[in-house]
Amino acid sequence: MKYKKPSEDLGEIKMGDKRLDKRLKSTVEKLEESSQKSILEASGTRHGAKAFYALLSNEKFGYEKVSEQAIKGTQERIKASGVRRILAVQDTSDINLNGHEKTEGLGYSSEKVKGVKTHNCIALTVEGTPLGLLGQSYETREEKKSKLSKREKNKRPIEEKESNKWLEMSRRAVSATGVETVIICDREGDFYELHSELIGLNTPFVIRLCQDRKTLDGEKSIQQLRRTNACGETEILIPRDTRKNIPARTATMEVACCEVAITRPKTASAELPDSLKLNLVRITEIGEAVTKKGEIIEPVEWLLATNLPVTSDKDIMEIVGYYVHRWKIEQFHKVLKSGCQVEKIQQRTYERIKPMLLIYSVIAVFILAMTYLSRDMPDAPCDIFLEEDEWKLLYCLINRTQTKPEKPYSLKTAVAYLGELGSFKHAPSDGDYGVKSIWQGLFKLYIALDVADRLMGQV
Numbered sequence: 001m002k003y004k005k006p007s008e009d010l011g012e013i014k015m016g017d018k019r020l021d022k023r024l025k026s027t028v029e030k031l032e033e034s035s036q037k038s039i040l041e042a043s044g045t046r047h048g049a050k051a052f053y054a055l056l057s058n059e060k061f062g063y064e065k066v067s068e069q070a071i072k073g074t075q076e077r078i079k080a081s082g083v084r085r086i087l088a089v090q091d092t093s094d095i096n097l098n099g100h101e102k103t104e105g106l107g108y109s110s111e112k113v114k115g116v117k118t119h120n121c122i123a124l125t126v127e128g129t130p131l132g133l134l135g136q137s138y139e140t141r142e143e144k145k146s147k148l149s150k151r152e153k154n155k156r157p158i159e160e161k162e163s164n165k166w167l168e169m170s171r172r173a174v175s176a177t178g179v180e181t182v183i184i185c186d187r188e189g190d191f192y193e194l195h196s197e198l199i200g201l202n203t204p205f206v207i208r209l210c211q212d213r214k215t216l217d218g219e220k221s222i223q224q225l226r227r228t229n230a231c232g233e234t235e236i237l238i239p240r241d242t243r244k245n246i247p248a249r250t251a252t253m254e255v256a257c258c259e260v261a262i263t264r265p266k267t268a269s270a271e272l273p274d275s276l277k278l279n280l281v282r283i284t285e286i287g288e289a290v291t292k293k294g295e296i297i298e299p300v301e302w303l304l305a306t307n308l309p310v311t312s313d314k315d316i317m318e319i320v321g322y323y324v325h326r327w328k329i330e331q332f333h334k335v336l337k338s339g340c341q342v343e344k345i346q347q348r349t350y351e352r353i354k355p356m357l358l359i360y361s362v363i364a365v366f367i368l369a370m371t372y373l374s375r376d377m378p379d380a381p382c383d384i385f386l387e388e389d390e391w392k393l394l395y396c397l398i399n400r401t402q403t404k405p406e407k408p409y410s411l412k413t414a415v416a417y418l419g420e421l422g423s424f425k426h427a428p429s430d431g432d433y434g435v436k437s438i439w440q441g442l443f444k445l446y447i448a449l450d451v452a453d454r455l456m457g458q459v
Contacts, residue, residue, distance in 0.1 A: 006366050015058075056355060063355045074123050078123060086131065086179055090121040093117075104349040119138075119169060121133070121173050128376070135176070171197075183204070192268045192272065209280070213262040231313075251286075252285070252287060254285075256281070260277070261275045264276075280303065331435055335368055339439035342356070370411075370418075382414035394421070421440075422441030
């Protein structure tokens, strides 16, 4: 399966005007090659940048067209992969656009941040390989702070709450994939309406617990789970926490599970079921972990709710394995903000910012997919992602030779080359090449390709 580049995916958008179609494809090509540059820098000329700005304002083009094509590309990859089950991982992230005072229609993403609150859903294989976007939605508040009290907020119907985006995105994901879809959410997804919706749709889910809800037994759900005796131990790889500068580590975990029937909250609609049956899973790190500097690492504990069966150790580890992949959407947000630098987008209107965010999101998933597919399928040929001129030049740059290889080498080798080009340090604690070194390597590769093309043009 060849993983289409963002320009190939979005280049299939048809607007009934060949000039507009050509302009879109050429600009996305420039952006994927120069994701850290502004539109003006990526376009190369003021004329090119002005033409793309005009495209963003054209009524034939917009967020809906880009979204439709992005999801279509994901659907094609899901079908081509032949998988029967995928993970739909969703999360919210604030895009900080402070300083964009003159952008029409732009409000606040939080009390302190002027910008956009974006809610994203990406498709992963059960092994964790990204397959593309399943949806992206945006919110920008008119006011910094809501004038409603906490009680008034809770009494509103779910359709008027910000949490409704989790419901809407879950519906879109389930309808888009064409295969069994497991919804994966962090604590923000732990609310009664979402549990009820997914159980009603017979859609599997794994959601991290936040609410200690009442049960039909008159107890509290989380308290009951904490009192449940462990049913076994296992080892799992805890991903690296870059925010706290904690390296990846293998941890011994204690596992426990129980079944509960939670009751409907008073603030929820009376049309919802009086109670819902959930399987709860607790996975707690045993012992004391320390960093190389001797600092104590806070033990990991995940409390998960699911409607998947927990009748065997295999079932439980499958659920835990699914949730481990949730952190990849945080990696996606990292690439989007730091790699594609979307917080530097300069547009006159909020409506023109939305399709730009989506274009960069397709680019971010492409970078993420290349990074992780090289781990899942190390022997796959590198031309799954790279064009012939790209993998040949990459080989020559790293090996300092002018003799180009005749056949594509492995994807694992290509990603290692990109990591080296991206100044990967090879420190013992670094582990595998990360997305940061990959996007930096791609950026340098495209610069080298551009220089090579210009030199050839002068010959």
